[in-house]
Amino acid sequence: MDELLYMEINIRKFGENLQEISKVSRKDLIPVIKSSAYGMGDIEIARKIEELGINLVAVVDLAEALRLAQEGFNFEILILNGIRESEYKYLDRYSKLVVSVNTLEEAKRLVNYSFYRTIKVHMQIDTGMNRLGFTDFWDYYEALRQIVFTKGFILEGIYTHFTDPENLKTQLERFEPYLKQYPYRIIHTSASSTYPLSDFGTHLRIGADLYAQQVGNLKQIIKIACKPLVINKIKKGESVGYDRAFKAERDELIAVLPIGYSNGYRRSLSGFPVLANNKQYPTVGKVCMNHLFVRVDREVNLDTEFVITSEELPVGMIAKYLRTVPHEILCMFKINNIRYLK
Known part of the structure; x- marks a missing residue:
């Protein structure tokens, strides 16, 4: 069935974006595929990541991690939010899960649970975001001490998240004392076109730029398109849509497209153009639900x-x-008919 509204995801371009960032940065990448890969579809995106031989991805919570783990991918899966004590049982079932440790209390609970179990962890340091991660050095030091001296733990990495480019130097200065306490194999920070690709760390953790940031040689991988339901002939003086928000000043042709705010096309986009036949056409009236x-x-x-x-x-x-930011736009679209170009 050829549905009128569809979203097209170009997996080949996604792979090219990964390779381009890796080449420019000369670092290993940790692709962020949280929130179903920013709405692109986590499983299809993950298949390309595995094909390229990447060893570690990041997701936001256990539910997202389990979706990937149950598919049997070879890469490890870092859970940025950490996990609750009631969820520890999944660490026994899925060896690819990697836990983010954000507080001393989390570290203590994991240590009590471990009992010679193999648990892979990354330490998250809050250097200014005031969201997740250690803010007190001595809490971190005690958590580190307990983890290092507990058999079974594999302390793989440490990371932080940048707030804005202006604060980058300050955040890195706050981060450095934490790094000196242990020879971490993986040191990673958030990265995007907003931040310079410095020599800091061993890996780059990268999200939205993989999908829709047209900087340098990076390409947008998403296309959303549709065909009109009808094309109405509107006479001069007639109105269109709710509250008669648009009134024709002359005889008009109005195409009705099958997309609205239920698909994530916001009402505040009234007046924003769409593209057809290589030219822009203005939207008019108020955006409807569908x-x-x-x-x-x-x-x-x-x-x-x-x-x-x-x-x-x-x-x-x-x-x-x-x-707003491109990240939010990527996540707002809800299109049922998704096509993957490989």
Whole structure:
């Protein structure tokens, strides 16, 4: 069935983005595939990651980690939020899970549970985000001491998360004393086009830039498009949509597209253009739950493809219009018909 509304994910471009960032940074990467890979589909994205031989990915919670672990991927899965005591049993079942330790209390609970079990951990340090991670050095030191002297633990890595580029130097200075306490094999920080690719650390933890950041040779991998349901002839003086928000000043052609705020196309995008026949057409009226109105011309018909976002109408452009960040735009779309190009 050829559905009118679809989202296309280019897996080949995703792989090229990974390789480009690795080449430029000269570091191993830790792809972040949380929130179903920013809405792109975690399983399909993970298959490409495994194909490229990457050894570690990051997700936000245990539920996301289990989805990947149950697929039998060869890479390890870092759980950024850490896990609750009631969830420790999954560490016995899935050897690829890696736990983020964020507090001394978490470390103590894991130590009490371990009893010669093999548990892989990364220590998270809060250097200014005030979200997750150790903020007190001596709490960290005690947690480190208990983990190091407990048999079964594999202390693999340590990491932090940057708040903004202006605060980068300060955060790195706060991070460095923690690094000196143990010879970590993996030292990673968040990375994006916002932050310089410095020589700091052994790995880069990278998220949204893999999917929709058109900087340098990086490519947007997502395209959302649809075909019109109808093309209505509107007479001068007639209105379109709720609250008669658009009133025709002349006879108009209005295409009704099968996308609305239930699909993540926000009402605040009223007036933002869509792309068809290599040119932009303005949306008009108020965005409905399942429909969008577009002022068109006679070049458009029911077989015309309207692009909501693509490399030619990028996510970054939508983000700028809404005064937000591309990450949020990626996560807001909810399209049932997803096609993967490999």
